[in-house]
Amino acid sequence: MISATFCAAIALGLPFVGASIVRKDASAWTLQGCFTDSSTSRTLAGASFASANMTVESCTSFCDAGGFSLAGVEFGSECFCDHALQSPGTLTSANNCNKACGGASTEFCGAGNFIDVYWNGTPPPTILLKVGTWTYSGCFSDSVSTRQLPNRQTISGGVTVESCTSACKASGSAIAGLEFGQECWCGSGPLTSSLSNDNNCATACVANTTEFCGGASRLQVYQDLTAQVCLSSTLTTGFNLNAIPVTPPNAPAIPLHVHIIQTVPLVSWSVLTALSDTLFTSTLLNNGGLLPMSTSQPQFRTASLTTKPGDSPIFVTTQFPPTAVGPYCAMANPLVPNGPQVLGLNGRNDLWALCTNISTSNPSNRIDAVYSPGAGNPHYNVSSCQSVLLEIVNL
Ligand SMILES: *[C@@H]1O[C@H](CO)[C@@H](O)[C@H](O)[C@H]1NC(C)=O
Ligand SMILES: *[C@@H]1O[C@H](CO)[C@@H](O)[C@H](O)[C@H]1NC(C)=O
Ligand SMILES: *[C@@H]1O[C@H](CO)[C@@H](O)[C@H](O)[C@H]1NC(C)=O
Ligand SMILES: *[C@@H]1O[C@H](CO)[C@@H](O)[C@H](O)[C@H]1NC(C)=O
Numbered sequence: 001m002i003s004a005t006f007c008a009a010i011a012l013g014l015p016f017v018g019a020s021i022v023r024k025d026a027s028a029w030t031l032q033g034c035f036t037d038s039s040t041s042r043t044l045a046g047a048s049f050a051s052a053n054m055t056v057e058s059c060t061s062f063c064d065a066g067g068f069s070l071a072g073v074e075f076g077s078e079c080f081c082d083h084a085l086q087s088p089g090t091l092t093s094a095n096n097c098n099k100a101c102g103g104a105s106t107e108f109c110g111a112g113n114f115i116d117v118y119w120n121g122t123p124p125p126t127i128l129l130k131v132g133t134w135t136y137s138g139c140f141s142d143s144v145s146t147r148q149l150p151n152r153q154t155i156s157g158g159v160t161v162e163s164c165t166s167a168c169k170a171s172g173s174a175i176a177g178l179e180f181g182q183e184c185w186c187g188s189g190p191l192t193s194s195l196s197n198d199n200n201c202a203t204a205c206v207a208n209t210t211e212f213c214g215g216a217s218r219l220q221v222y223q224d225l226t227a228q229v230c231l232s233s234t235l236t237t238g239f240n241l242n243a244i245p246v247t248p249p250n251a252p253a254i255p256l257h258v259h260i261i262q263t264v265p266l267v268s269w270s271v272l273t274a275l276s277d278t279l280f281t282s283t284l285l286n287n288g289g290l291l292p293m294s295t296s297q298p299q300f301r302t303a304s305l306t307t308k309p310g311d312s313p314i315f316v317t318t319q320f321p322p323t324a325v326g327p328y329c330a331m332a333n334p335l336v337p338n339g340p341q342v343l344g345l346n347g348r349n350d351l352w353a354l355c356t357n358i359s360t361s362n363p364s365n366r367i368d369a370v371y372s373p374g375a376g377n378p379h380y381n382v383s384s385c386q387s388v389l390l391e392i393v394n395l
């Protein structure tokens with residue numbers, strides 16, 4: 001994922017080039033450039049003030065006094081502060097910031113919807129990726145009317161990633177979310193909202209401005225890896241699955257495919273296998289059911305059926321398939337903090353294996369994915385099974 005920090009660093013790293021009149025570098029504050037802005041989604045969303053006699057110096061000293069590292073002047077008379085640039089503010093041509101400051105006719109102070117941004121050299125905050133047993137799982141949409149995590153925590157000493165995850169752990173929750181710089185929410189999931197880009201979780205924690213604490217209507221979500229818990233049971237963006245051997249560390253990923261094993265007129269059944277196959281090109285997750293998609297055969301719809309422990313995940317393809325069932329879900333990656341999410345079934349992500357299928361109706365000894373392999377299955381010898389995680393690879 002591209003982090004907000006990364007975007008901010010890119011923007012801030014750009015040297016300022018090509019000024020016609022005076023663009024002041026006020027003391028330690030250096031001009032980073034002219035950025036887009038809008039009144040509904042501020043590029044600098046911390047403190048602000050307006051004054052008819054605005055200057056670059058009065059703005060940077062105001063933001064300095066508030067402890068901010070970014071200051072921006074706009075429309076000749078407005079000053080905004082923040083610790084990081086907010087999405088979708090974008091660097092644009094210096095020519096767009098062409099309005100003189102109300103208090104200094106020789107200085108530029110942005111323009112309507114364009115802001116001249118200055119930086120005092122303090123590094124931008126970061127999204128902490130791992131805190132104790134908790135791992136960062138993404139920046140999710142949230143709303144006042146439909147809270148993704150129901151239990152808000154009051155934390156004396158202030159909300160940080162450390163204090164929020166500890167409070168959620170103490171209250172018995174496996175998912176923690178930070179929002180709007182100072183809110184801590186706990187719950188058990190799954191989340192039903194969409195995952196958004198990390199640069200939407202770019203509000204510094206009020207209690208520690210070296211860390212991000214979500215954003216406006218955005219939850220910066222952490223999952224406790226010691227609990228097996230579903231994060232999402234719906235993913236509307238197509239993905240593929242990669243089997244990642246649990247041992248040895250860094251073993252190569254094995255791409256998995258949905259492969260038809262039996263066909264009668266107008267109905268086919270498939271399993272999940274390491275055998276290469278290009279019929280199904282992506283998969284969706286809807287309410288716990290997997291929906292493999294075929295670009296070459298879009299008229300046939302495919303849905304997951306109930307998979308029993310010891311079996312390979314099974315799918316049916318017909319023109320009118322049953323509602324896909326699971327329950328499958330996406331969970332935090334226990335091997336790679338902020339890495340691809342992994343597939344869970346029945347609330348577990350640690351029971352998957354690859355096994356050599358020795359079924360007599362499968363003379364090729366295909367390697368199949370098996371959920372919770374057990375002894376005595378006629379299709380494989382459990383000693384051939386290798387434990388894997390199923391990484392969700394977004395397309
Ligand atoms: C700017 O204007 C404010 C009132 O809007 C005034 O109090 C202040 O003294 C002025 N500053 C300068 C430098 O003129
Ligand atoms: C702020 O957060 C950083 C990163 O987690 C940490 O190293 C630092 O100790 C914290 N500062 C305070 C004052 O808590
Ligand atoms: C093994 O192969 C048979 C025949 O293709 C199939 O029915 C079965 O689902 C496969 N996988 C497992 C784990 O039994
Ligand atoms: C399973 O494999 C092991 C090791 O290859 C072998 O000793 C055992 O007899 C096999 N079991 C069955 C039921 O085939």
